[in-house]
Amino acid sequence: MADLSAFPITRRWPARHPDRLQLYSFPTPNGVKVSIMLEEIGLPYEAHTIKIGDNETWTPEFLSLNPNGKIPAILDPDGPGGKPLALFESGAILVYLAEKTGKLLPADPAARYETLQWLFFQMAAVGPMFGQLGFFHKFAGREYEDKRPLERYRAESQRLLGVLEARLAGRDWIMGDDYTIADLALIGWVRNLIGFYEAAELVDYKSLTHVPAWLARGLARPAVQRGLEIPPRA
Structure with missing residues (x-):
């Protein structure tokens, strides 16, 4: 069982399945990039709704994951070297997931x-x-x-x-x-x-x-x- 307790965001949005990739997002055009990607590649994940209308991205817990205060962000318990990886910026997340799974990004x-x-x-x-x-x-x-x-x-x-x-x-x-x-x-x-x-x-x-x-x-x-x-x- 992965231990994500070192990440403050999990205190406000607890992981029911800590062995799965954690997605913190909202269905905006930027947010759905990552949820669509995860659905396309079939990687198990757990989605947490971040209520941007209630300014939840500016809470200390969310800012601990993304200091820029924007969705989406992820926490992958199985990052490089088997260690947890926190990542923000939708473009960076898409590249990371594509390279992690070998999908939706050409090898050439x-x-x-x-x-x-x-x-x-x-x-x-x-x-x-x-x-x-x-x-x-x-x-x-x-x-x-x-x-x-x-x-x-x-x-x-x-x-x-x-x-x-x-x-x-x-x-x-x-x-x-x-x-x-x-x-x-x-x-x-x-x-x-x-x-x-x-x-x-x-x-x-x-x-x-x-x-x-x-x-x-x-x-x-x-x-x-x-x-x-x-x-x-x-």
Whole structure:
């Protein structure tokens, strides 16, 4: 039986199955990257709902795992060398899980780096831009009289969708025939942009061909369907 008592986060969110990977998350576009990944690779895990609306990420217990106060984060009792490993940042977690299991990341070095560049494209560009567009279009930012911020993020989000559209021309997935962590990282964000953020018209989503077809393929995957609901909101 793994001993996770040295990690303060387990005092607030106790591990019922300490031998399993512990996921601390909420079903946001960033959070579901890891739950989808875990469902895809079939690694046993235990999910803990972190109520971001109640500021649970700013509690001392959560900050002990991620000092940046953001979900998702994991605690793997069977990390490198058989020792527990705490990890935050969704991109880093995806790479770690892919390398741990040998799944969803090409073994060929050139293809591996090409996959990672598209993962970082999501992390550095798509996530921040889509998130800002959501804020200025749907949330408190919509009340701002100055519409220049909204237009900036709208234009950039539309441009990024165009980059993705061009990449998917003639491809089922970002890397061609193989579904990888690059697809997995992007699915939740594109889905959120046109769904929860209600920004499809703003970014002229209907003008795209390859992105909607790719998104439909991704959302049809059983592991994606399960991961989008993990951990439960309640």
